[in-house]
Amino acid sequence: MSVEGTWNLSISTPLGTMRVVVELREREGVLTGVAHGAGEEVPLSDISLDGDRLTWKQAITKPMRLNLAFDVTVHGDTFRGTSKAGRLPASKVTGERRIVPERRA
Numbered sequence: 001m002s003v004e005g006t007w008n009l010s011i012s013t014p015l016g017t018m019r020v021v022v023e024l025r026e027r028e029g030v031l032t033g034v035a036h037g038a039g040e041e042v043p044l045s046d047i048s049l050d051g052d053r054l055t056w057k058q059a060i061t062k063p064m065r066l067n068l069a070f071d072v073t074v075h076g077d078t079f080r081g082t083s084k085a086g087r088l089p090a091s092k093v094t095g096e097r098r099i100v101p102e103r104r105a
Contacts, residue, residue, distance in 0.1 A: 002026070003054055003074055005097045009037075011083050012092040015063060022095070038062040054079065 009020040020037035022044070033044035035058050047056040052074045059067050070093060072081030077097040082090040 001049070001052060001074065003031070003049055005100075007079075007095045007097050009093060009095045014089075014091075035060075049074075054081075 003024050004026050005024060007022045007024065009022055011018040011020060018037060020035050022033060022035045024031060024033040024044075024047070026032075031047040031049060033047055033056065035042050035044060038060065040060065040062055042058050042060055044056045044058050048054070053071070054074050055069070055071050057067065057069050059065075066085040066088075069084045070081065071084070072079040072093055072095065077099065079093075079095045081093050083093045084090045
């Protein structure tokens with residue numbers, strides 16, 4: 001299963017729904033990624049894909065400084081799961097892969 005691509009995420013937090021774009025790439029069997037949202041771009045760390053379970057961590061500074069841990073289950077071009085920040089309650093996360101139109105020659 002490949003999780004490469006650009007994903008539109010929706011995170012339901014106590015402060016409201018946050019929209020984030022995550023880009024995942026694979027090079028030589030290693031997943032790398034970056035998240036764009038709330039006016040900042042942050043690298044993803046500890047990215048792991050085990051079967052259909054995808055996990056990663058990221059640090060954000062907006063709207064407040066938090067270290068987030070994501071744990072989602074991938075189903076084709078969608079996923080759902082949670083994002084957890086320390087002792088705060090887990091937030092529901094959903095994601096959908098952006099489908100790039102095929103180029104015609």
